[in-house]
Amino acid sequence: MQMNATHTSFVALGDSFTEGMSDALPDGSYRGWADLLAGRLAAHAPGFRYANLAVRGKLIQQIVDEQVETAASMEADLITLVGGLNDVLRPKCDVPKVCALLEEAVERLAPACRQLVLMRSPARRGPVAVRFLPRMEELFGFVDDLAARHGALVVDLYGAHVLGDPRLWAEDRLHLDGEGHRRVTEAVWQTLGHTAQFDWTEALPDSLPVSWPARRAADLRFTRQHLVPWIGRRLTGRSSGDGLPPKRAELVPFEL
Template sequence: MPPCVTAATLAGVMWHRYVAIGDSTTEGLDDPDGSGGYRGWADRFALAVARSQGGLEYANLAIRGRTTARIRAEQLPVALELAPDLATVVAGMNDVLRPSFDVDRVADDVGAMQQALVEQGATVLTFTLPDPAPVMPAARPLRGRVSALNEALRKVTASTGATMLDLGAHPVASDPRLWSDDRLHANSAGHERIAAALAHTAGLPGSDDSWSRPLATARRRPRQEVIRAELAWTRRHLLPWLARHLRGSSSGEGRVAKRPVPLPVDLD
């Protein structure tokens, strides 16, 4: 296996084509683009790369609701056909949310995707998942699953030659103020932080570790305010999510990738 790539070895590399594969976080939920769609960290990272080197082709194959196995089966073959020299592979949260979660299977699928892209000559970046408990107290029982998956991802990434951004090791990644109202997706500020973290990991000129710094201390909310917020979240997001999954449906049904063809990044 090739050695793990580090940010230092990436500095100065020029990339021609970036392809992102994954689920809703890579698609960009909940970072509105102002035109009815979503931007997200992948779009923001593509722009940072394009600006640093004067241009870049970019495709985003991610579709919300996709499990790791489906990303491997459906998106990886397309990504390989596009022959990127830069790729991001981020997956696993939809698996964590399912009763059938198998950490070894998810890690094997992620590792296989990383390996296939690395062997084809791509620089591959990925990141671990933030602790969900500070953002969504109801998800505290999933904390062990996320921790186990992150550890498995660290191990498999070290063996494939991909580059790991250990996002889950930084407490700021779980600051509720960087997450949207549904508590499953980053908000615009959160996506901006992830893009900055990837830029730093990739060694882009002008990037630094400021993305990892904590936000200012939040005010302590009155108990009644917290209770009202929890009830509102349950009504607006948790109950509809549970109903959808009990029906066996997915938020990604009938959807296609938002940017299936590599196009030049608009530097404006």
């Protein structure tokens, strides 16, 4: 394991979390932690190259089928793989199968790069998340074991209390906002052995309680704009990423 190494290339694999939802830019596109990390790494390595194969909504089988071989063939210095959470958040999930597919991906990716990074994904605090916590913890326990066996690093976002704060999540309650992604970038940066730029685990300042009418209005808006469409996609077998290409399909120089 090489810590604080100079990486000259980086490939990110995954779903909406790695694509960058919901760290929105003025033009409507998404930035996210992987783009931010690429920018930091590029500042220390002239000619730095970056690819992001992530597509929102992808399940672990799709990540294995559509992203893993492509990423391995790029022979990048650094690869990040985050997947499986979309699977465990579905009503029915075969967690051992998800773990087996994740292992298949790691077995292909670990020998193809200098450093592989895995993550324990963050979870928003709230009544919905509680239902899925046992599955998530089973998956994350396997991630730890997998990393130990293959020399990968693990970024523990799930264990960071601050990333469960609803104020770091977008209105859809599924994706981190811009500040959340900034903290994830710092978490990965520090895990790679670089000097800390700030304490990404620091709690947000206390805020005044939100009134019941405001909470009710937010719940209704969330249900109408996000929950109902999400249920509709589940019932019809569609995904938010259907037909979308990878974010950055080629390993090319990254412009700061």
